[in-house]
Amino acid sequence: MTSTIETDNQIHLHRFKNEPPHASYIAGFIDGDGCIFIRKITDGYQSGIQISQSRTNVLQVFLYHFGGSITSSKNRNNKTENIMNDENTYIHKYNVRNEYNLLIRSNEYQVLLEYLNNSFIIKEKQYNCLYKFNKLTNLPNKYEEKNELYKMCSENNIKTTIIESNLYKLNIEYIAGLFDAEGCLFINKNKFTCFNISIAQKNHPQILYEIVNYLGFGKVYNFNYQIYKKSDCLKFIQLVKSHLIVKYNQAIAFEIFLQTNDNNIKEQMYTICNREKHEIELFTDLNKNDNGKEGYLDVLRLRNIKEQFCKEIHNKQVYKNKSAKMTGEGNHNYGKTFSEETKRKMSISIRKAKGGVSDEIIIQVRKMISDNYKNIDIQQTLTLPRHTITRIKNGEIICSYEEKKERKSLTQEQVNLSKRKITSDDIIFIIEKFIDKWKPMQILDYFIEHNKNNITIDIIKNIKRNLTSGKSVIYKSEERYNYYLELLKQFTETNI
DSSP states (O other): OOHHHHHHHHHHHHHTSSSOOOHHHHHHHHHHHEEEEEEEETTEEEEEEEEEESOSHHHHHHHHHHOOEEEEOOOGGGTSOEEEOTTSOEEETTOOOOOEEEEEETTTTHHHHHHTTTOOSSSHHHHHHHHHHHHHTTOSSOHHHHHHHHHHHHHHHHSOOOOGGGGGGOOHHHHHHHHHHHEEEEEOTTOTTOEEEEEEOSSOTHHHHHHHHHHSOOEEETTEEEEOOHHHHHHHHHHHGGGOSTTHHHHHHHHHHHHOOOHHHHHHHHHHHHHHHHBOOOOOOOOOTTTTOHHHHHHHHHHHHHHHHHHHHHHHHHHHHHHHHHHOHHHHHHHHHHHHHHHHHHHHHHHHHTTOOOHHHHHHHHHHHHTTOOHHHHHHHHTOOHHHHHHHHTTSSOOTTOOOOOOOOOOHHHHHHHHOOSOHHHHHHHHHHHHTTOOHHHHHHHHHHTTOTTOOHHHHHHHHHHHHHTOOSSOTTSTTHHHHHHHHHHHHHHTO
16 A cells, blocks of 8 residues: 555544544445345344445545444455556556455444434435344344345345435435445546546436436436536535545546646646546555444443443432432432432543543633634634534533533524524525526525525525425514515415
């Protein structure tokens, strides 16, 4: 393995160290390059999730957060000829690359199964079979149920049909995952004006048509989703780039290639794209027990701590109730004090298990919030998960010497408003443009031009979906509610 590949693998692992890739990205990747299986063996069954790739960067990221082991298929380099290119890296003479497999078996895949719930589009049926099979793993006398799930999973692996209702799950993250697994960035070496982006999906072309509808550009030809227009290629890269792993470097080079008129730079970017497609990785750190899956092991430790403390709290609660009946008020108060102290210890222990959100960090986050820093700026500065910052902001994570304040329950409307990422004026504008027959990508382009990068294609499409299904997107408590009702009537009339 070249030092370049090794360094690149570490860069991607660091990118996703605090949080795993989006669940939809992983589901899209598995739908493209993965296998969910239940197999019969002599003394029972084998089950698991397997992902194959010629680069291990994505496999190492998945391994870190969800466990498993990386193994190598037959090493073709021992029997075939390699040549060295201009960058002193090895490229196979006949374009044959090593293949590596991440295998997550039944003793580890529960964390990944829970994370990917309701994310698959193509392999949803296989996922459901494995999820149910996992529940039966340690139960006796379940042969018939297991055998039925084995048959269903095997049949769907032979011939899978997409459940039409699953197509609503399509989002940018899923498209990025499918593209990382099955996509291609092509530049014609002899004619730099000839280039395209494509995603292949021979067995399930309907998902390609859904991508066309979702993005509003590109076309499907010969079982490939294809983009040829320069501006659409740039849009596509801007949408998926932050989620990519396997094709991350290619996407950056391709983007620079499209944006420059300097032929020397174009030549350099073509070389990077071509090298990324053909360079051979010699991955040697295979099957080293728990090495490389520290994030997954942290999750298991955290779950174990939660289970232990929840059990302790439950046992003390039972003891407290029994004591109260026997001895009255005194023991009741003692039980209450002990329960609160146990909860405080539990909070500190869980915090330590997560890698330590110290009192100093909590105070620093609060200071940055009061100084109007955005969550993403705090995340990058302090290297904290985004959800941790949100929990500190909401008072769910507090200093060890503090007591949690009792939070007032919010109405559903208040909850929805607190989660809203854009202003009501932006929502009104989007509805107005839908009435004027603007497409979602046209609306997104407008916001991008006006430096409103917090608005995504998903937000725009969700607004239209809610309007169509009759869900409110503006509430009575908001100033422009009456105008919204007028627009809603116009929208309904224009979409009959």
